[in-house]
Amino acid sequence: MNINTTTTVSCDADKWFKVGKISDIPSRGARCINNGDMKIAIFRTQDDQIFALEDKCPHSSGPLSQGIVHDGCVTCPLHNWVISLESGLAQGADKGATKSFPTKLDGETILLNLSYTLAEVSED
Amino acid sequence: MKKKLVVIGNGMAPGRMLEDLYDKAPDAYDVTIFNAEPRVNYNRLMLSPVLSGEKTYEDIITHDDAWYDEKNITLHKAARISKIDREAKTVTSERGVVADYDKLVIATGSNPFIIPLPGKDLEGVLTYRDLDDVDKMIDYSKKGGRAVVIGGGLLGLEAAAGLREQGMEVTVIHLMPTLMERQLDQAAGYLLEKAFVDRDIQVLCEANTKEILGEDGKVAGVLLADSTKIDATIVVMAVGIRPSADLAKDAGLDTNRGILVSDDMLTSDPNIYALGECVEHREQVYGLVAPLYEMASTIAENLLEGSSEYTGSVTATKLKVTGIDLYSAGDFAEAEDRQEIVLRDATAGVYKRLVLKDDKIIGAVLYGETSDGPWFFDMLKKGTNVSEMRDTLIFGQAYQGGAALDPTAAVAALPDDAEICGCNGVCKSTIVNKINELNLTTIDEVRAHTKASNSCGTCTGLVEQLMAVTLGDSFDPDAVQSMCKCTDLGHGDVRRLIVAKELKTIPEVMQELEWKTSCGCAKCRPALNYYLVADWPSEYADDYQSRYINERVHANIQKDGTYSVVPRMWGGVTNAKELRAIADACDKYEIPLVKCTGGQRIDMFGIKKEDLPAIWADLGEAGFVSGQAYAKGLRTVKTCVGTDWCRFGTQDSTGLGIKLEKFMWGSWTPAKLKLAVSGCPRNCSEATCKDIGIICVDSGFEIHFAGAAGLDIKGTEVLGIVPTEEDALEYVVALAQMYREQGFYLERIYKWAKRIGYDEVRAQIMDNPQKRKTYFENFVESQKYAQIDPWSERVSGKDKHEFNPLATLELEPAE
Numbered sequence A: 001m002n003i004n005t006t007t008t009v010s011c012d013a014d015k016w017f018k019v020g021k022i023s024d025i026p027s028r029g030a031r032c033i034n035n036g037d038m039k040i041a042i043f044r045t046q047d048d049q050i051f052a053l054e055d056k057c058p059h060s061s062g063p064l065s066q067g068i069v070h071d072g073c074v075t076c077p078l079h080n081w082v083i084s085l086e087s088g089l090a091q092g093a094d095k096g097a098t099k100s101f102p103t104k105l106d107g108e109t110i111l112l113n114l115s116y117t118l119a120e121v122s123e124d
Numbered sequence B: 001m002k003k004k005l006v007v008i009g010n011g012m013a014p015g016r017m018l019e020d021l022y023d024k025a026p027d028a029y030d031v032t033i034f035n036a037e038p039r040v041n042y043n044r045l046m047l048s049p050v051l052s053g054e055k056t057y058e059d060i061i062t063h064d065d066a067w068y069d070e071k072n073i074t075l076h077k078a079a080r081i082s083k084i085d086r087e088a089k090t091v092t093s094e095r096g097v098v099a100d101y102d103k104l105v106i107a108t109g110s111n112p113f114i115i116p117l118p119g120k121d122l123e124g125v126l127t128y129r130d131l132d133d134v135d136k137m138i139d140y141s142k143k144g145g146r147a148v149v150i151g152g153g154l155l156g157l158e159a160a161a162g163l164r165e166q167g168m169e170v171t172v173i174h175l176m177p178t179l180m181e182r183q184l185d186q187a188a189g190y191l192l193e194k195a196f197v198d199r200d201i202q203v204l205c206e207a208n209t210k211e212i213l214g215e216d217g218k219v220a221g222v223l224l225a226d227s228t229k230i231d232a233t234i235v236v237m238a239v240g241i242r243p244s245a246d247l248a249k250d251a252g253l254d255t256n257r258g259i260l261v262s263d264d265m266l267t268s269d270p271n272i273y274a275l276g277e278c279v280e281h282r283e284q285v286y287g288l289v290a291p292l293y294e295m296a297s298t299i300a301e302n303l304l305e306g307s308s309e310y311t312g313s314v315t316a317t318k319l320k321v322t323g324i325d326l327y328s329a330g331d332f333a334e335a336e337d338r339q340e341i342v343l344r345d346a347t348a349g350v351y352k353r354l355v356l357k358d359d360k361i362i363g364a365v366l367y368g369e370t371s372d373g374p375w376f377f378d379m380l381k382k383g384t385n386v387s388e389m390r391d392t393l394i395f396g397q398a399y400q401g402g403a404a405l406d407p408t409a410a411v412a413a414l415p416d417d418a419e420i421c422g423c424n425g426v427c428k429s430t431i432v433n434k435i436n437e438l439n440l441t442t443i444d445e446v447r448a449h450t451k452a453s454n455s456c457g458t459c460t461g462l463v464e465q466l467m468a469v470t471l472g473d474s475f476d477p478d479a480v481q482s483m484c485k486c487t488d489l490g491h492g493d494v495r496r497l498i499v500a501k502e503l504k505t506i507p508e509v510m511q512e513l514e515w516k517t518s519c520g521c522a523k524c525r526p527a528l529n530y531y532l533v534a535d536w537p538s539e540y541a542d543d544y545q546s547r548y549i550n551e552r553v554h555a556n557i558q559k560d561g562t563y564s565v566v567p568r569m570w571g572g573v574t575n576a577k578e579l580r581a582i583a584d585a586c587d588k589y590e591i592p593l594v595k596c597t598g599g600q601r602i603d604m605f606g607i608k609k610e611d612l613p614a615i616w617a618d619l620g621e622a623g624f625v626s627g628q629a630y631a632k633g634l635r636t637v638k639t640c641v642g643t644d645w646c647r648f649g650t651q652d653s654t655g656l657g658i659k660l661e662k663f664m665w666g667s668w669t670p671a672k673l674k675l676a677v678s679g680c681p682r683n684c685s686e687a688t689c690k691d692i693g694i695i696c697v698d699s700g701f702e703i704h705f706a707g708a709a710g711l712d713i714k715g716t717e718v719l720g721i722v723p724t725e726e727d728a729l730e731y732v733v734a735l736a737q738m739y740r741e742q743g744f745y746l747e748r749i750y751k752w753a754k755r756i757g758y759d760e761v762r763a764q765i766m767d768n769p770q771k772r773k774t775y776f777e778n779f780v781e782s783q784k785y786a787q788i789d790p791w792s793e794r795v796s797g798k799d800k801h802e803f804n805p806l807a808t809l810e811l812e813p814a815e
Ligand code: SRM
Pocket: B556, B557, B558, B564, B566, B595, B596, B597, B598, B599, B600, B601, B603, B629, B635, B636, B674, B708, B709, B710, B711, B712, B748
């Protein structure tokens, strides 16, 4: 049997993709979106805010979508870096950033825009 | 007859001197102390935590009345000495008490400096020096209003933070352009100012107070030179201190800014020493305790006919405002012959600057992250040549010499004479020796016997790490440490309160136990989830979002984000059908690596998350269930071949292993739980290094527990021998349940057993049938809810969202 049911979506003129409903994501959890080679993690916080990050930890590319979500951050499952959901920046003493993308809610619907990132991610 | 020693002033310096003296020669002197304050000796450094409400006066007492009794010291409280008669060798108090001396120590400390401003005598103008000042500030703060603190140095800022904590509006007025300019450079001063502004404390630099305004004889406000007017109900003057030398001067002793002493700490009178902040030594006066303690030990020695010399000190400063980390030492002015190394991390709010001259550190300013302060300070004092490590110096000690980044390792690597506690000048070897000599096991004992971490307390973390290095496993900082930064409570308290208050959900725990964050963190949530699962098995709904990924999706995450799958192989026994199913799965899912684990079963690596339910479905058809190789729960039960095949086997070790695994699988435990059963003492299944092990013998089953063979290596302890297989099962299960109910999250059984005592475990499991039975029944009850194969649940569709992408985007968005 196959329980893989994914929806393929395209975007509107302003480049907003309707990627799903807020109830599709568990509170304090994440779901992934495939965008060609890139995986994007959509996070839902306890207070129902939605954030989108590339699913790639700045430390060693760990899948952030698999981490524990707490306050405005996610703790990477591989080596426990803490990444801000809003800015994609590593917190505390760790350094680095993950691309973060704008999201918005239209009622229950989550909209995602990939045409620009929220913070400039520098390579150094 | 004993010689008479009289001490004027009972502050921190003479307190230390008397300790040194009584350590060396308890019977050398008859001691009499006169103290202007109406109380015993207390830790003045800790007044700020008393002001902010974090501590009480009782918490900061250094010597209580019993101490003076026991030492036979006469302490006159509230007795200010007004006269020293050097001819007659007597001192006289304001109320007329006279005492004669053979040796006299003057330790009158210093007085807060009061700027002679109009209005300085109004009611509500306070200073910050002793407990009475703190009491007054707390009294005023109850009425609310605004406090103006004049002076942005160490004392002023601590007062400001404390008054704010007590609910007052606070303004700090500072004459210079940046705060604490004597200890900090401008950049750090700026960060500090920002931290105060963030706490809603107004900071006015380059502000000159012109007048304190009054109304009915009480403070009403402050007027600045630029005509700004600030309303205020109190004004705290914290602009500096002056050595209290008048008494000595009146007695004809040589004084300048302070009472002049030579290197042996004698004043111009050979029977009179001076000690502490009232002293001027080699043109220096000090306002921090570390140098005073060095003076104290010099005097203690010289009072006993020694010839100790005090040669001056370099000091380092820390600010004791909770949440602000600041450290400074030495000289950090810029000059041509100096180089500086600066590290800034704006996001983390960290600023570090070292000033070097001739390849030696001469100044250090650390803001935001100060753990390397003592290390830099140590090199500064020793004049260590740092040219070799220049490039990495600023990153701190952990980065040197390729050593691990682990703070404990860094502490272990410190030289013996490295200073750990700056206030008390305690070096590493002193602490280590005392721990070993006196078997010290708690931080309080170490404080009592070494003084380390006993003054300002900022080195507590270092001391704890040093204890961990010295004591290894037997040091359990968890007993005192909070679970994580979200709470002040330790694991023990949290577990107790969950049961006592019947807290049954994570939000309820966080609400009732006053969690400091809105939804916890990656440390506390998994712990709370376990405690609730263990304590309320029939009621609690497991919160998967509070589980680590492996337990959430029932597979082990790998470094590339794929997963590994380990099915149970009961007792390590398998058959052709199972092996065939595994082989088929390997082909079908193109599994890159198949490996026999150290736990007697087979691990398949490199599986994509999306494929997990499908491979589980295939394996499930062959009868496999999850091996929980990811769980803080029952892992493996290793067995050897036992009586069935082995010529030495005494019992059916394979059979018992399988029974145990079938009985106990699925149960969650504080940390992972691994068992083994060996058929004879040759012990081929390595039962004597497992969490729980059984060695079969002719007369029955010898049960072992608390072994370790991972990060630590430790042979097991024997629980006892039982005659039958049924007994073995019951005792093992009861022991596991006792651990489930008492262990702290991530605490392996060997650490738990050590913490509560092996005998306690034996007493409850071997000698108390009632307890044993209850544990056993509790385990059986909880297994009703736990023994559901998580793989088959997910094959049937549970947690679908975990394994499916939310959406797939079209690469080229359509217009
Ligand atoms: C697969 C295996 C190695 C192997 O190929 O043989 C293994 C693999 C891992 N071990 Fe292990 N351990 C394996 C047997 C052991 C053993 C031997 C044993 O069980 O008899 C030990 C020593 C005994 C012990 O547990 O103390 C062992 C001591 C550890 C430790 C140290 C635990 C400790 O408290 O000292 C860790 C780290 C931890 O748990 O924090 C660890 C952690 C790990 C992790 C989970 C590392 C991680 O966090 O990702 C590895 C997971 C790999 C995976 O995806 O499956 N593994 N590990 C073994 C699986 C056994 C099984 O069938 O379930």
